[in-house]
Amino acid sequence: MRSISVLGATGSVGASTLDLIRRERDKWRVVALTANCSAVELARLAREFDAQVAGVGDEACLPELRDALAGSGIEAAGGAQALVDAAARGADMTVAAIVGCAGLAPTMAAIEQGGTIALANKEALVSAGEVMTAAVARHGATLLPVDSEHNAIFQCLHGEDLADVRWITLTASGGPFRDCGRAEIEAATPAQAVAHPNWDMGAKISVDSATMMNKGLEFIEAYHLFPVGLDRLRIIVHPQSIVHSMVEYRDGSTLAQLGPSDMRVPIASALAWPRRMDTPCAPLDLAAIGTLTFRAPDEVLFPATRVARECAQAGGAAPAVLNAANEVAVAAFLAGKIGFTHIVAQCEEVLARGIPPAPASLEDVISADAEARRQAEGLLLRA
Amino acid sequence: MRSISVLGATGSVGASTLDLIRRERDKWRVVALTANCSAVELARLAREFDAQVAGVGDEACLPELRDALAGSGIEAAGGAQALVDAAARGADMTVAAIVGCAGLAPTMAAIEQGGTIALANKEALVSAGEVMTAAVARHGATLLPVDSEHNAIFQCLHGEDLADVRWITLTASGGPFRDCGRAEIEAATPAQAVAHPNWDMGAKISVDSATMMNKGLEFIEAYHLFPVGLDRLRIIVHPQSIVHSMVEYRDGSTLAQLGPSDMRVPIASALAWPRRMDTPCAPLDLAAIGTLTFRAPDEVLFPATRVARECAQAGGAAPAVLNAANEVAVAAFLAGKIGFTHIVAQCEEVLARGIPPAPASLEDVISADAEARRQAEGLLLRA
Numbered sequence: 001m002r003s004i005s006v007l008g009a010t011g012s013v014g015a016s017t018l019d020l021i022r023r024e025r026d027k028w029r030v031v032a033l034t035a036n037c038s039a040v041e042l043a044r045l046a047r048e049f050d051a052q053v054a055g056v057g058d059e060a061c062l063p064e065l066r067d068a069l070a071g072s073g074i075e076a077a078g079g080a081q082a083l084v085d086a087a088a089r090g091a092d093m094t095v096a097a098i099v100g101c102a103g104l105a106p107t108m109a110a111i112e113q114g115g116t117i118a119l120a121n122k123e124a125l126v127s128a129g130e131v132m133t134a135a136v137a138r139h140g141a142t143l144l145p146v147d148s149e150h151n152a153i154f155q156c157l158h159g160e161d162l163a164d165v166r167w168i169t170l171t172a173s174g175g176p177f178r179d180c181g182r183a184e185i186e187a188a189t190p191a192q193a194v195a196h197p198n199w200d201m202g203a204k205i206s207v208d209s210a211t212m213m214n215k216g217l218e219f220i221e222a223y224h225l226f227p228v229g230l231d232r233l234r235i236i237v238h239p240q241s242i243v244h245s246m247v248e249y250r251d252g253s254t255l256a257q258l259g260p261s262d263m264r265v266p267i268a269s270a271l272a273w274p275r276r277m278d279t280p281c282a283p284l285d286l287a288a289i290g291t292l293t294f295r296a297p298d299e300v301l302f303p304a305t306r307v308a309r310e311c312a313q314a315g316g317a318a319p320a321v322l323n324a325a326n327e328v329a330v331a332a333f334l335a336g337k338i339g340f341t342h343i344v345a346q347c348e349e350v351l352a353r354g355i356p357p358a359p360a361s362l363e364d365v366i367s368a369d370a371e372a373r374r375q376a377e378g379l380l381l382r383a
Numbered sequence: 384m385r386s387i388s389v390l391g392a393t394g395s396v397g398a399s400t401l402d403l404i405r406r407e408r409d410k411w412r413v414v415a416l417t418a419n420c421s422a423v424e425l426a427r428l429a430r431e432f433d434a435q436v437a438g439v440g441d442e443a444c445l446p447e448l449r450d451a452l453a454g455s456g457i458e459a460a461g462g463a464q465a466l467v468d469a470a471a472r473g474a475d476m477t478v479a480a481i482v483g484c485a486g487l488a489p490t491m492a493a494i495e496q497g498g499t500i501a502l503a504n505k506e507a508l509v510s511a512g513e514v515m516t517a518a519v520a521r522h523g524a525t526l527l528p529v530d531s532e533h534n535a536i537f538q539c540l541h542g543e544d545l546a547d548v549r550w551i552t553l554t555a556s557g558g559p560f561r562d563c564g565r566a567e568i569e570a571a572t573p574a575q576a577v578a579h580p581n582w583d584m585g586a587k588i589s590v591d592s593a594t595m596m597n598k599g600l601e602f603i604e605a606y607h608l609f610p611v612g613l614d615r616l617r618i619i620v621h622p623q624s625i626v627h628s629m630v631e632y633r634d635g636s637t638l639a640q641l642g643p644s645d646m647r648v649p650i651a652s653a654l655a656w657p658r659r660m661d662t663p664c665a666p667l668d669l670a671a672i673g674t675l676t677f678r679a680p681d682e683v684l685f686p687a688t689r690v691a692r693e694c695a696q697a698g699g700a701a702p703a704v705l706n707a708a709n710e711v712a713v714a715a716f717l718a719g720k721i722g723f724t725h726i727v728a729q730c731e732e733v734l735a736r737g738i739p740p741a742p743a744s745l746e747d748v749i750s751a752d753a754e755a756r757r758q759a760e761g762l763l764l765r766a
Contacts, residue, residue, distance in 0.1 A: 278634065294673060
């Protein structure tokens with residue numbers, strides 16, 4: 001029996017994780033479940049899985065959570081520090097699935113316990129970078145990537161030496177505008193941008209997929225998870241999203257991981273690692289799928305991956321600034337304040353205004369993030 | 384420094400192996416090189432690689448070999464037993480690349496030394512089946528598959544538990560007639576049959592690829608190498624031959640191995656296993672390749688894989704009979720004696736005449752093979 005905490009239990013990755021845990025209920029003891037503010041849903045899950053503690057990030061939701069947990073014997077907690085405390089209780093496995101920079105501190109707290117972290121929060125690793133990877137090394141924690149691309153790479157690297165890697169290739173669906181020309185892309189609306197062809201995701205990540213900033217952030221994430229160097233990392237557009245990523249070795253062998261567009265597959269891979277567990281996902285039927293296509297990304301029409309690569313190259317706080325500027329720009333786009341192509345343009349402008357010194361601590365990362373948000377908001381006011 | 388013997392050094396797999404050894408000359412000490420009758424070429428290779436012994440299977444070629452090796456200090460040997468003796472000298476790695484049933488006894492001799500066998504001779508494993516796998520277990524030998532499909536599966540299984548496998552899927556190019564109708568297939572000539580679209584191979588294996596008997600034999604080979612059961616083994620047609628095979632796990636993850644149609648890739652994988660070594664093979668450029676397609680095999684037009692599966696199911700000597708009958712039928716087809724569709728039909732007829740008892744020894748396998756050849760030749764005489 002292993003213990004597990006799910007940070008971000010009411011989101012999509014959290015729900016998929018708990019769906020898998022539910023199928024192997026006897027193998028897991030649930031320590032902490034957290035959410036931002038969905039108190040009633042969180043309480044329902046905490047009762048179902050007999051969690052030790054349930055925590056909401058938004059302290060205003062704590063009374064509702066307390067009510068919903070009344071008589072259960074499950075501890076209720078609220079506020080940003082409560083999430084950190086919940087993560088710091090330690091568990092054999094912590095699923096870090098809080099979206100955005102809000103997940104950074106709880107994820108770091110889990111890392112400091114030295115357990116296994118199934119990382120679904122790419123922004124945390126993008127922003128914290130070496131601060132996080134150094135903490136992983138220092139505390140003997142294990143980072144298992146849950147993003148489908150990084151989990152694919154992790155599986156393809158299983159038992160291999162990074163020194164033998166010639167290429168790591170991230171696949172990208174190319175997003176809903178992959179076949180559009182410049183005029184269409186410039187006129188893209190929020191409704192068009194959130195209609196992702198292959199994955200059912202939230203609005204922010206769907207827009208990131210449309211700009212290909214999602215792939216850019218994943219590129220930075222891969223750079224930290226699999227230190228083969230930037231010149232061995234690349235992106236290929238694969239509209240069907242069946243091949244989730246690939247690793248080519250120096251002998252000419254390429255290993256690829258394929259599967260359905262169902263997050264339960266990479267989550268199950270992390271939960272059961274280094275073994276496998278059953279999922280209810282349908283077998284892959286390539287004969288029915290018929291055709292897989294691949295093409296080089298167009299970094300003129302979709303500059304986000306170029307900008308992200310430059311940030312990875314620059315290192316230090318640059319990825320944190322990019323991530324923060326992008327979050328602000330995407331929110332502005334979704335609110336109808338800026339056009340689609342302005343999202344990445346605004347990121348570049350924030351980056352051009354100067355990058356803070358390389359962060360040495362979680363606090364430095366959070367302050368670089370906050371400063372970049374201020375810069376980005378300021379740009380919007382002047383726009 | 385590791386020692387190596389190459390059985391079948393002058394053939395295509397042998398040449399590819401030695402090409403790789405040549406690039407890492409200081410890492411290998413060559414024990415034995417063998418050929419059937421290419422004495423001059425064999426002597427040249429034996430001198431270049433400073434082999435201890437060079438052996439020709441055809442004893443009539445021994446004088447020529449002796450002449451060619453004069454003054455070199457390299458031992459010359461000839462005859463079927465000489466190949467067995469050469470293999471029995473033992474080496475850390477033996478590349479078993481003698482084509483057809485002639486490779487059976489030398490391969491078994493190498494297995495009995497308990498080293499690592501890079502197996503490129505699928506007929507040996509198809510015919511000997513459990514006799515060979517039992518010898519591998521008994522002598523603590525390691526069998527590394529060099530056939531591109533089986534090597535792909537081996538790589539995709541690296542570090543995994545066979546109990547977690549949902550499907551092993553062998554890919555098949557479908558051969559030169561994959562898009563033809565019945566009339567065209569019935570009228571197929573030897574010249575058309577040997578024109579393989581993706582691989583440059585000998586005539587026999589090219590015809591096997593055209594009938595899909597090659598995939599049928601590989602299916603039986605996979606059944607012995609990866610004992611997951613017949614109901615977890617399947618074949619998919621993939622005309623581009625980029626994906627060399629796949630393994631699907633019970634969590635819904637599929638791992639695939641991709642690469643160029645160059646035997647040096649799987650050979651290098653076996654030579655360096657569990658590490659990797661450089662090859663001169665060009666990196667995989669999926670963006671340039673563009674499209675990969677997949678479809679279910681048509682076992683009405685191409686019954687060979689059905690017949691092979693039935694032989695694997697029947698077990699015992701059935702695969703040996705199939706392999707022998709097929710060799711005779713392919714030779715008859717290449718000689719213009721029977722039509723293309725008669726190849727598999729003749730195999731089925733030989734099988735219908737009765738299968739010898741399950742072989743318990745190498746001698747039993749060889750006698751089942753010989754008896755099946757007699758039956759097949761007899762059928763031809765009456766045709």
